[in-house]
Amino acid sequence: MALLNPANISAVRGGHALRVPRRGSESATAGAADGTGAGSAGPPRIGPLPENKVGQQVRVPKTAELVAAQLRRQIVRGELVEGDALPPEAVLMEQFGVSRPTLREAFRVLESEALISVRRGAHGGARVHTPDGQVAARYAGLVLEHRHTTLADVHTAHTLLEPAAVRLLATHHTDATLTALHTALTHPDPAHFHHQLLEHAGNQTLTMIAGMLRHILDTHTPPPHPAPHNHHDHTHLLDLIAHHDPDAADTHWRTHITTTPTQPPTIVLDLLGE
DSSP states (O other), X not given: OOOOOOXXXXXXXXXXXXXOOOHHHHHHHHHHHHTSOTTOOSOOSSOOOOGGGTTOEEEOOOHHHHHHHHHHHHHHTTSSOTTOBOOOHHHHHHHHTOOHXXXXXXXXXXXXXXXXXXXXXXXXXXXXXXXXXXXXXXXXXXXXXXXXXXXXXXHHHHHHHHXXXXXXXXXXXXXXXXXXXXXHTTSSSTHHXXXXXXXXXXXXXXXXXXXXXXXXXXXXXXXXXXXXXXHHHXXXXXXXXXXXXXXXXXXXXXXXXXXXXXXXXXXXXXXXXX
16 A cells, blocks of 8 residues: 655645736736836736636635545555555654644545545544445435436336447457356346346446446335246347347347336335435
8 A cells, every 4th residue: 555645735724715816916017027017008918807707716725625635546546445544643644744633624525435434543543445336326316316206217217228238248248248148047036137237238337327226226125026037038138149239139128128017116216214
């Protein structure tokens, strides 16, 4: 584990506002620099700034935000990995050139993002956690609940992702991918096969969004009674994928989804009532 030494973090303190120089002081500086003098006649060489921009305040990030950004960057880049213990507070305070309250404020920012957990006491300290899709799923669920979204709405969005995944699989797949999908056919829950289609599509963004929606659905719907696999539809899909036929695979799977009664009840999400 290596902590980067941030440059000039200690130069910015407390989030003070920085004012943009007014037009007059700007021209005076320019005049002194080129020898024309601040009061020289004639129009200025630089046009006046729009009136609503003059003297506008520019927010300088607080030192705690800069410290949090530095640690966040190291976690996201993999320089700090799951379970790593951050150095003691005294070491970090010296390295970053900050006070204990500033460092603890930075820790609170990272804790709110679920990137670290902090335990107090003699055997405490800060431990690193890699970004987790479940945290994003929970926040997305709150946004959907605020919009009075139903479980059926979330389910529809999730199933609409599957044809896109099938098309990607039929366009470029590996033997290992096909083997994994054939193995998924033996799982007792047929939903597992659908999940594996999204997991092996080869598009990280699609996989993450699908995982978020699936987490929301799993959290708010009771476990269904496993239905039998539709082996004919599933194996035929794998044949179409193996033969690199994205159009036929897409059409086949859309038909399969629309004729499979798996729609959850039309009730509004309720995360706060968990």
